Amino acid sequence: MKLPVSTEWLLHCATTLAQLEAGATASAAQLARYYDLPAAYLAKQLQTLVKAGVLVATTGPRGGFRLGRQPSEITLLHIVEAVDGAASPYECREIRQHGQGALPPEECRRTCVIAVKMAEAHEAWRRSLAEVSLGDILATLSASVPSRTRTRLAGTNLDQPTE
Amino acid sequence: MKLPVSTEWLLHCATTLAQLEAGATASAAQLARYYDLPAAYLAKQLQTLVKAGVLVATTGPRGGFRLGRQPSEITLLHIVEAVDGAASPYECREIRQHGQGALPPEECRRTCVIAVKMAEAHEAWRRSLAEVSLGDILATLSASVPSRTRTRLAGTNLDQPTE
Numbered sequence: 163m164k165l166p167v168s169t170e171w172l173l174h175c176a177t178t179l180a181q182l183e184a185g186a187t188a189s190a191a192q193l194a195r196y197y198d199l200p201a202a203y204l205a206k207q208l209q210t211l212v213k214a215g216v217l218v219a220t221t222g223p224r225g226g227f228r229l230g231r232q233p234s235e236i237t238l239l240h241i242v243e244a245v246d247g248a249a250s251p252y253e254c255r256e257i258r259q260h261g262q263g264a265l266p267p268e269e270c271r272r273t274c275v276i277a278v279k280m281a282e283a284h285e286a287w288r289r290s291l292a293e294v295s296l297g298d299i300l301a302t303l304s305a306s307v308p309s310r311t312r313t314r315l316a317g318t319n320l321d322q323p324t325e
Numbered sequence: 326m327k328l329p330v331s332t333e334w335l336l337h338c339a340t341t342l343a344q345l346e347a348g349a350t351a352s353a354a355q356l357a358r359y360y361d362l363p364a365a366y367l368a369k370q371l372q373t374l375v376k377a378g379v380l381v382a383t384t385g386p387r388g389g390f391r392l393g394r395q396p397s398e399i400t401l402l403h404i405v406e407a408v409d410g411a412a413s414p415y416e417c418r419e420i421r422q423h424g425q426g427a428l429p430p431e432e433c434r435r436t437c438v439i440a441v442k443m444a445e446a447h448e449a450w451r452r453s454l455a456e457v458s459l460g461d462i463l464a465t466l467s468a469s470v471p472s473r474t475r476t477r478l479a480g481t482n483l484d485q486p487t488e
Contacts, residue, residue: 252332282453
């Protein structure tokens with residue numbers, strides 16, 4: 163049971179974008195330099211966050227990505243499920259209905275109790291992630307961090323001299 | 326994020342073994358016929374439950390598998406982690422320490438808050454599965470089910486005529 167390695171990338175990129183001034187953007191190339199990530203693959207992954215409404219992509223010479231909603235309105239679950247989908251890791255193939263021990267159909271109208279319990283665990287995981295927003299993550303950062311983040315992120319923009 | 330397909334197999338096989346009379350066993354071949362599963366692969370997977378102490382394997386002409394502890398002492402988490410390991414699905418590769426935005430080491434002594442929140446979600450999932458034992462699953466079955474399970478399972482034993 164593994165989440166894609168890009169889950170870490172997108173959680174961190176979204177946290178970084180959450181520290182920008184209102185309306186400011188960062189490009190995939192900038193974020194790739196910021197975290198030393200493969201730019202083309204990161205760009206593709208950032209698009210999945212756009213599709214999910216977590217980010218907005220703007221075009222043009224100063225185009226890039228910014229948050230699509232307030233940090234308090236974006237949870238870790240939004241980001242993780244944008245990357246990996248919302249399916250439960252447990253797959254029930256109804257083996258209870260196969261083989262010599264197969265249950266009759268009338269006993270299988272209700273979801274198998276094992277599948278129910280596995281789904282409850284997945285819901286517990288989802289609830290835990292849904293309880294944490296990017297706003298909550300920002301609130302844990304020292305007061306000086308966001309301005310440093312902005313300065314460093316500006317330094318990854320090869321088109322604009324930073325000094 | 327996917328659990329192995331054998332997770333369903335082992336949860337059901339353990340539930341079936343939990344319905345046997347004390348001391349009775351079932352072989353991998355029997356369980357494979359009972360659920361129409363590939364016998365060799367199922368046998369291998371059952372061995373992982375033996376290693377985890379969930380099952381005991383007995384040898385000899387009437388050998389097979391039985392529970393290694395009382396049903397109330399075996400949780401869904403024991404079985405799922407025997408199959409898939411206990412690692413969190415989220416992998417933190419410390420990208421915060423890489424690239425042009427790399428944080429200084431003194432700011433990385435504590436676990437990244439994002440990794441902490443992802444670990445908390447995994448713990449919520451684990452807790453949910455640890456709260457459900459095979460005894461709880463058995464308690465949801467109709468009173469007539471265990472004896473039917475035993476009869477059907479006996480019918481999968483090609484060495485012994487069942488009539």
